[in-house]
Amino acid sequence: MSPPTPASQDTRTRILDAAARLFHEQGFNATGVSTILREAGVNPGSLYNLYPSKDALLAAVLERYTELLHPIVMAPVEAKASDPIERIFALLQQYRDWFSPLEFRLGCPIGNLALEVADSHPEIRPLIQQNFDGWSGYVERWLREAGDRLPRSLDRRQLASTVLTVMEGGLMQARSSRSAAAYDASVAQLRQYFDLLLARASGGGKHT
Amino acid sequence: MSPPTPASQDTRTRILDAAARLFHEQGFNATGVSTILREAGVNPGSLYNLYPSKDALLAAVLERYTELLHPIVMAPVEAKASDPIERIFALLQQYRDWFSPLEFRLGCPIGNLALEVADSHPEIRPLIQQNFDGWSGYVERWLREAGDRLPRSLDRRQLASTVLTVMEGGLMQARSSRSAAAYDASVAQLRQYFDLLLARASGGGKHT
Amino acid sequence: MSPPTPASQDTRTRILDAAARLFHEQGFNATGVSTILREAGVNPGSLYNLYPSKDALLAAVLERYTELLHPIVMAPVEAKASDPIERIFALLQQYRDWFSPLEFRLGCPIGNLALEVADSHPEIRPLIQQNFDGWSGYVERWLREAGDRLPRSLDRRQLASTVLTVMEGGLMQARSSRSAAAYDASVAQLRQYFDLLLARASGGGKHT
Amino acid sequence: MSPPTPASQDTRTRILDAAARLFHEQGFNATGVSTILREAGVNPGSLYNLYPSKDALLAAVLERYTELLHPIVMAPVEAKASDPIERIFALLQQYRDWFSPLEFRLGCPIGNLALEVADSHPEIRPLIQQNFDGWSGYVERWLREAGDRLPRSLDRRQLASTVLTVMEGGLMQARSSRSAAAYDASVAQLRQYFDLLLARASGGGKHT
DNA sequence: TATGAATGAGGGTTCATTCAT
DNA sequence: CATGAATGAACCCTCATTCAT
Numbered sequence: 001m002s003p004p005t006p007a008s009q010d011t012r013t014r015i016l017d018a019a020a021r022l023f024h025e026q027g028f029n030a031t032g033v034s035t036i037l038r039e040a041g042v043n044p045g046s047l048y049n050l051y052p053s054k055d056a057l058l059a060a061v062l063e064r065y066t067e068l069l070h071p072i073v074m075a076p077v078e079a080k081a082s083d084p085i086e087r088i089f090a091l092l093q094q095y096r097d098w099f100s101p102l103e104f105r106l107g108c109p110i111g112n113l114a115l116e117v118a119d120s121h122p123e124i125r126p127l128i129q130q131n132f133d134g135w136s137g138y139v140e141r142w143l144r145e146a147g148d149r150l151p152r153s154l155d156r157r158q159l160a161s162t163v164l165t166v167m168e169g170g171l172m173q174a175r176s177s178r179s180a181a182a183y184d185a186s187v188a189q190l191r192q193y194f195d196l197l198l199a200r201a202s203g204g205g206k207h208t
Numbered sequence: 209m210s211p212p213t214p215a216s217q218d219t220r221t222r223i224l225d226a227a228a229r230l231f232h233e234q235g236f237n238a239t240g241v242s243t244i245l246r247e248a249g250v251n252p253g254s255l256y257n258l259y260p261s262k263d264a265l266l267a268a269v270l271e272r273y274t275e276l277l278h279p280i281v282m283a284p285v286e287a288k289a290s291d292p293i294e295r296i297f298a299l300l301q302q303y304r305d306w307f308s309p310l311e312f313r314l315g316c317p318i319g320n321l322a323l324e325v326a327d328s329h330p331e332i333r334p335l336i337q338q339n340f341d342g343w344s345g346y347v348e349r350w351l352r353e354a355g356d357r358l359p360r361s362l363d364r365r366q367l368a369s370t371v372l373t374v375m376e377g378g379l380m381q382a383r384s385s386r387s388a389a390a391y392d393a394s395v396a397q398l399r400q401y402f403d404l405l406l407a408r409a410s411g412g413g414k415h416t
Numbered sequence: 417m418s419p420p421t422p423a424s425q426d427t428r429t430r431i432l433d434a435a436a437r438l439f440h441e442q443g444f445n446a447t448g449v450s451t452i453l454r455e456a457g458v459n460p461g462s463l464y465n466l467y468p469s470k471d472a473l474l475a476a477v478l479e480r481y482t483e484l485l486h487p488i489v490m491a492p493v494e495a496k497a498s499d500p501i502e503r504i505f506a507l508l509q510q511y512r513d514w515f516s517p518l519e520f521r522l523g524c525p526i527g528n529l530a531l532e533v534a535d536s537h538p539e540i541r542p543l544i545q546q547n548f549d550g551w552s553g554y555v556e557r558w559l560r561e562a563g564d565r566l567p568r569s570l571d572r573r574q575l576a577s578t579v580l581t582v583m584e585g586g587l588m589q590a591r592s593s594r595s596a597a598a599y600d601a602s603v604a605q606l607r608q609y610f611d612l613l614l615a616r617a618s619g620g621g622k623h624t
Numbered sequence: 625m626s627p628p629t630p631a632s633q634d635t636r637t638r639i640l641d642a643a644a645r646l647f648h649e650q651g652f653n654a655t656g657v658s659t660i661l662r663e664a665g666v667n668p669g670s671l672y673n674l675y676p677s678k679d680a681l682l683a684a685v686l687e688r689y690t691e692l693l694h695p696i697v698m699a700p701v702e703a704k705a706s707d708p709i710e711r712i713f714a715l716l717q718q719y720r721d722w723f724s725p726l727e728f729r730l731g732c733p734i735g736n737l738a739l740e741v742a743d744s745h746p747e748i749r750p751l752i753q754q755n756f757d758g759w760s761g762y763v764e765r766w767l768r769e770a771g772d773r774l775p776r777s778l779d780r781r782q783l784a785s786t787v788l789t790v791m792e793g794g795l796m797q798a799r800s801s802r803s804a805a806a807y808d809a810s811v812a813q814l815r816q817y818f819d820l821l822l823a824r825a826s827g828g829g830k831h832t
Numbered sequence: 833t834a835t836g837a838a839t840g841a842g843g844g845t846t847c848a849t850t851c852a853t
Numbered sequence: 854c855a856t857g858a859a860t861g862a863a864c865c866c867t868c869a870t871t872c873a874t
Contacts, residue, residue, distance in 0.1 A: 029237035158393035165377030185366035196404040445653035574809035585789030601782035612820040
């Protein structure tokens with residue numbers, strides 16, 4: 001029996017890797033198909049056999065990001081920290097560790113695409129949303145795991161979304177300044193917010 | 209009375225208006241110079257008389273955003289709310305009011321460009337930074353005006369940067385979902401943070 | 417029987433033919449790429465698949481001239497005259513025969529390019545030099561074949577270069593006057609010089 | 625009485641100087657009008673007041689070269705050498721002295737234009753011809769002054785034209801090789817020709 | 833007369849994609 | 854399935870020239 005992954009598997013992977021990398025580094029519009037082909041070592045015909053258009057390739061890249069969300073992004077965080085709230089800050093720290101060596105020249109690959117193509121590519125929007133939902137879904141689950149350590153009245157989903165906001169908004173400013181300062185600032189404020197929430201939940205929890 | 213504007217003022221304005229609008233609507237790379245020319249009703253030579261390149265035009269657009277920051281963005285907010293902390297939320301509300309009618313199809317014009325060109329256009333980065341600094345500068349000033357209502361130990365500058373983070377990160381998610389929910393969520397969490405900060409400052413202000 | 421030429425051979429040839437003809441007729445700078453495309457019946461993309469730039473196309477044209485030097489220029493001369501010295505004048509006559517029907521509207525395609533682009537295109541200069549060297553190389557070989565008919569002390573290489581000088585300088589003046597007179601004049605003087613050289617070699621050939 | 629040279633005289637001179645220099649350095653087609661304007665420090669309107677077109681400016685440049693032929697080219701030669709035949713080689717030496725320091729990057733300004741525009745600009749051709757005629761006219765006069773030192777049967781006009789041929793053809797090859805060798809070669813052969821002619825005239829002058 | 837913005841055709845080149853081999 | 858030449862619209866920009874001020 002022949003393996004379920006024919007020769008085109010490699011081609012497909014090389015294309016996806018090259019496209020993901022280039023879209024991340026240069027953006028979608030600034031990346032020419034010919035560049036992807038060159039970097040992937042593939043011919044136009046091959047690419048268009050697998051993906052009917054540059055847009056379809058973008059969709060595949062975003063689906064791949066969804067698949068990689070756990071193994072690449074979340075698993076390391078869960079391995080590093082067991083406390084659910086610490087996982088949140090471990091996640092934010094992980095992005096800092098990824099991009100700080102590059103002086104924040106790159107941003108979040110999903111966030112970049114969100115701003116660049118969400119408008120012009122209606123079919124792509126749901127895939128971006130899927131990534132964002134997956135990401136904040138992990139955070140929301142951790143928040144729920146924190147249980148009573150956080151105020152009962154706290155909207156976990158709102159807060160999870162805010163954690164994503166902090167990551168994306170912080171990274172955007174970090175890229176503009178080529179410095180960690182703004183990212184660190186937003187994370188620090190988020191930490192302070194958590195501290196206040198934790199204090200309020202554990203303390204008398206008087207008013208509210 | 210003849211106008212004090214030289215002959216090229218109109219052309220310059222028409223170009224800047226069209227370019228700003230199109231860069232906002234479509235992004236920088238997705239906007240062809242020919243589209244700008246058509247919408248501005250201008251010939252290629254005229255544009256290149258005034259701006260030596262598309263990149264220079266982008267720079268001019270960003271400088272214009274800096275000039276418009278106060279009259280368009282901040283003045284209405286300062287007129288609407290006098291309380292410095294309320295001004296922050298009036299500012300965030302103003303963005304909601306602007307983009308909600310468009311179902312959040314557009315994002316922050318500066319933020320979009322930050323993610324699209326910060327990397328590829330080194331000469332543009334400072335101009336984006338200038339806009340971000342100006343924006344959070346207003347917020348920081350308001351926070352200082354709040355004086356003792358906020359904890360003395362609070363880093364006003366960090367928090368100001370976080371307000372920008374909330375706006376940009378919230379708007380990014382709003383665009384992806386074409387809904388206000390994520391934006392509102394982040395703003396609501398920020399409000400809760402402020403409430404806790406205000407309570408802590410007014411309360412005994414015990415530790416730190 | 418399928419032809420041994422790959423699919424692009426025809427296109428390549430059509431482009432080269434059109435480019436060579438137009439560069440000859442109009443000069444390099446005065447020839448638009450679009451004109452080449454139209455005359456070759458080819459699309460821009462096709463051209464730029466084969467040649468990365470207009471300059472690269474110019475290089476290819478000059479390499480083609482090098483290849484054609486023998487079959488087009490020298491072989492007919494060698495067929496027409498067997499005496500080495502007569503070959504030189506047959507060569508000069510051949511240029512007269514080529515350009516006289518056009519009233520000397522065109523000049524030497526290499527010479528034209530030499531003066532137009534030698535300065536601005538450093539990578540092209542060697543290719544022009546290669547053509548000149550090839551051309552005068554044939555003449556030099558003929559002069560060597562003439563053996564003792566020419567003075568031993570005569571620098572064959574210098575004289576070969578001078579034959580090229582006569583052709584180029586004569587053609588330049590012929591173009592300016594639209595008449596063969598100046599070309600014929602230079603060739604006639606060259607003939608007289610040869611006559612004197614031949615006489616001197618056969619005669620006493622004493623001094624020098 | 626106001627002087628006969630109004631303010632535009634300077635403008636006119638600055639334009640002509642800049643145009644002549646740039647046409648010489650870059651060629652006619654490769655020189656943009658805007659470059660001439662910049663280098664001359666002049667506005668488009670001013671230039672087009674004085675010269676109705678780029679072509680007209682070229683014509684003016686060539687007329688200026690005609691005017692300058694004696695003061696710049698021939699007078700120094702006549703001052704340096706009094707023997708008519710030596711004047712010819714002094715003239716050829718002068719070109720060597722001019723262009724050798726530039727490594728023969730530039731060629732004869734007239735010759736360059738002859739090959740570039742003789743074909744496309746019918747109204748320019750006579751002006752080039754005028755320059756060539758003037759140039760070889762001086763040489764022809766010198767040859768006549770040489771009187772009996774040269775064979776009576778020698779066609780002075782033909783030989784004068786050949787001297788120009790040597791200069792132009794030699795300079796063309798010098799530019800291509802960026803070396804004086806080919807120029808020197810042609811001049812050396814011309815010298816040898818003259819030596820033979822002189823010997824023949826002084827000798828018995830028997831046959832022919 | 834001087835100024836420099838305006839004109840608009842055309843410059844060389846790249847794009848995403850198709851298709852014959 | 855792979856190949857890479859072919860397609861042609863669109864890219865950003867420069868050209869020589871005009872004209873309102």
